[in-house]
Amino acid sequence: MKIQAIIHQQISQLKWQILVCVGLVMVLPVEEFIVGLKDGHGFSGGITVFIAFIIAPLLAGLIACSNVQAEMNDKLYLFWRSKPAGIKLMVAIKYFVGLAISIFIFACPVVFGFIVTFLYNEKVSSGMRMFYIPLCFVLAIMIYSLCFGLNVLIRNTARGWLIGILLTGFFLLLPFLLPLNHKDVFSVFVLLTSRYLIFIIIISVLSFVLSLFATQYDWHLKTNLKSLLWTIAGLVFVLLMLFSSQVANIKILEEKEIQTSFHNENLLNYIGDKVVYKQNEYISTNNDKISLSNVGGTMGQAIPAGLSDGGGRYNHDVYPHDGRLIKQVGDDYYCFYIFAHGGIVKTDRGSSTIEYHGATLYVSKVERSSWVLVREIDLSECLDENVYNVFMAMRIIENKLFVFVDNSLVTYDITNPEDIQQVDAKINVVSMQRYYVFGSAFEKGSEIEIPIVPAEGISEQEKIVLSIDRFYNARNMYESSIVDIFNGEISFYGYNFSTDCFQRYEVMYREPYVIKCRLKESRQSTFLEGLTKQRMNKTFVKNGKLYCVADNTLMVFDIHPDKGIRKLGHFVRLDYRIEDMAVLEDGNMVLHLRWDHLFSPANSVEKEKNYLYLLKGP
């Protein structure tokens, strides 16, 4: 077969299409160039990207359709099929000639952009060179191949092109939505890496192979409008199903509206293993229904009124900031909190700030349905001079209360909270040096050191957990931990906002004053997670699962060390705010959500509603 003659025939056949397509893709860059030349403000490379990204792939599909359709009308088709020519070779030549033309059309604005940018002494951004242009290039190949294959099969230009474009969209979205590896798309496909590009190329090659077989065996898929529309609807439905299975796959067992005047406050707290709502009602679930049972009186605010306004002093800070550290002893409930106070001073730059002078540990008790102060312990010796940001944290381990204030640790025996006894005090000796592991771009395998806290009376393991939580979970360590212990291996987890990763650090060994840890695993947020997650408010580990709560998103991960960090569940409510969450003993979750009228009609009667959601543990 005369290959050169066939190529010549192909190009002659498509000459008008080539001219029109080149004209279309070059209009905007040339216009931009002329305007830039006239005004003298350079050439905008964005135009080239826009053309390459939007128009060129669509035109590639058009070239494919024109290329095939020219030979597919009834008479011509019978004519060339009757010739003693290698059909596969002929279709392959047609495919590659058309592909070369498509690449030429795609290259026109890109090369023009590069030349003009060079002439203007400007630089093409690395993002454009390394990402946008290669991706557009592969995208154009994919659309061309799909349209070519489908046209051979369907033999209808408009339908072949339409289905080709739709299938391209479907295949491009599919990797982000596939429920692979137990609901986790990320384990298989990684964004913007070679794997995704390989996926696109595989589809293109398969489509080319399909066109070869379709021609050889004379496959003809007859379509009609009805079946076409049903197919499109089916594809969209499949995509939506996959999407919802990825980001809305936690079952809601009950949604209960609640009345509360509390704002931005954690209404869900733990007393032991039980979850209490508003500090006065136990939350229990029977038959997947939320039921509230009174703890024994209305506790109300845990901070006595005299202190909540600052106790007559100008400024203060309280720990826990939002929640409550409550302990039940017999029938009595005790609440512990640290209160740091100071005055406003002027800094060297002239701005105002708070200088903390003292700190106090308060113990309150429920008496006659209200909190009554029972103990007040001065912790001012824990503070250095000129403290502008006071560090505070607390945790109860068995009958011991560990209180961190700045670089001091004071331990109390709280067997009888009304007669709280100091067991140990390490003043100004606890190191504050730390690595900002969840705000830095550490590479996998990086090693860090965490100073160990000199806590007395607890096991070595508990000491390590306390040391890790003190640095990386101080805000919530009174009620939760980021540390997981599996078969004696200690790991801690968190969300790195700098790299948008969920990370696992494992404890390697302990030295006299520090714990050596290593970044063991880093799981990048997926495309879909990135769409709904804004900032992570709370991260904690419980019963072998990692819980991450953002403003309106909850994600639950399995953190079995052998399987890596795998997503189990994802709950999203874009118009709600997750105020607080707690995990129940049976693994189900309770969420306090606040709905406001942000997206609601202006004439809506309800401006704000609060809900308790009971979610099935994934």
Added chain:
Amino acid sequence: MFRMILWKEWKENLWKLLFCGVVSAVFTIMLFRIRIIPDVSNCLVISFIQMFVVPIVYSLDIFSGEMSNRTIYLLFKIPVPRWMIFFSKFIVSAFGIVVIFLMSSILMEIMAQGREAPILYLSGINMLFGAAALLLFTWFCPFGCQSRSEAGSLAIMFSVFIGWAIVLVWALSCNVAWAARMVPYSFILALDKDFNLVEGGITQIPLFILALVIACYRYVSIRRYL
């Protein structure tokens, strides 16, 4: 005779009603169940897509189907005035569009149960989009009634969408209120309190009749198949 033609069109286009109805119902139920976005946003998304998809489905072969299947020869030989043939097609399509939007608006109310928006608010939005869809389809008729292929009908329908969108953008950017009221999309503007729905409706009725008259005239004056 008109009833028979109406029945023929009804039978021929029933699948469109079923298709749009089932797809609208499935997507409404799905989106209102997963509730990733608020109910009002869900309603807007569904209504917006319906506003374009439903007229496209109806316009694809309502006129061109007879020509591409060559049944128009038979149809024109039936002793019925041609305007009746045109109106039978239009009435069946318009009825289908109204039923689809009515059904989806009821479904939205059932699914939302007034939890985020007042009762009848979502259905109101959906019906406004439905009115826009019906007007867009009506504007397709004068241009598409002589179309000979699906691709031609599709191109005409898209031209109607884009053409009115350009008029709307111009009218809003240049603050030409009377022109904005003429645009089929103006019904959606009724979501904004500043837009007077009654004035918009009064402006639209003569335009609606005008579009129908032109379409009917063009359909009646088809010569090439005689």
